[in-house]
Amino acid sequence: MQRRHFLHTLGAIGAVGALGAGGAQVRAAQPVKGAAEVDDSALAGTSGGTLSAWRGATPTFALEGLDGKTHALSEYRGRVVILNFWATWCAPCREEIPAMGAVVRQYRQRGLSLLAVNYKEPLATVKPFVDKLPIDGTVLLDPDGAVYKRYGSLGLPATYLVDRAGNARFWRMGELDWRDVGLHGHIEALLTQTGSTTA
Template sequence: MVIAVIVGAIWWLENRRGEGTSPSGEEYGPRELAAALVPPGMEVGTDEGKLAPNFLLETLDGKEMRLSDLRGQPVVINFWATWCQPCRKEVPELVAAYNSYRERGLVILGVNLQEGKGIVRPFAEDFGMNFPILIDRDGEVGDEYRVLGLPTTYFVDRDGVVRSVFTGPFIEKGQGANVQGAIEENELQKRIDQILN
């Protein structure tokens, strides 16, 4: 009986919803950009040409990550879920892109929407996701980024500016006929090149 209670408590801690509080005492979720990071005349928003909204989320390995800390690096923010079949199809392309471009400073953030670590960790391991996985347990960051379908991917340049947004999977060449809204990996490469330069 005691073992069942302990196992149940561990499962609940790993899979509960709600953002919670970071080790630094801050709430996880959307965050204001510091005034010093917003140049005169720039707006914060999710449209192309605007500064990407800041956020603080917990990583799969228990650390915290703030988007604004990545200023100076090109960032791909990919919103996904384990149950999303198109997300599953595009993971190999994202892993390949990360492996190809990380030496040039590219950061890919896989932002999981509304699932606990106990669900996300085995998925990430099975798919070889070697880039940071962030947990948006209550979906606040997804809401801030106006994520209406999965996967949704934002391409943010070194200055923190959204350069493009795509909803749908980046998939292996030749699979496009099978997945509605899919684009081939050369499009992923084009969009990454846009934020690297």
């Protein structure tokens, strides 16, 4: 199966051949509008370049959700979190929503959650979109893109796996193949951990 990797760059649309996370070839598409190291050598599976290890501190944040309540990353301690940055205008973001939701449902009872952080769009845009294409997790609004910027992303979608202790462990810039064996191996390994890892 051929994997498609998309990169929404901050500048003008670039040429094919730019290097993404882990040195993978990515295809430029729409431009974006507008701690301590953790040893992951014992984790199960091999991502085959799908994911890169995250190094350093994990930015904390609290954002308003579609429900009008503020949700903080720290509230999810004890669970493994898929942190996904997306936008309604981002085609690969839209395409991966159903497959990402299937993974969340598969592992939810074992402690997996999804925080889907929308990049710089108003509630009036995001809510009708989610009503038509439900996202199987908590949808948050990052109205000025400040949280997105703190995670050092350069394109959409951007996905991070956060362990039970609240530490980002892996990340990917670009669309993920949510059926990837390595991706599932990393999720399984993080779910198995007790949450004693410290930042």
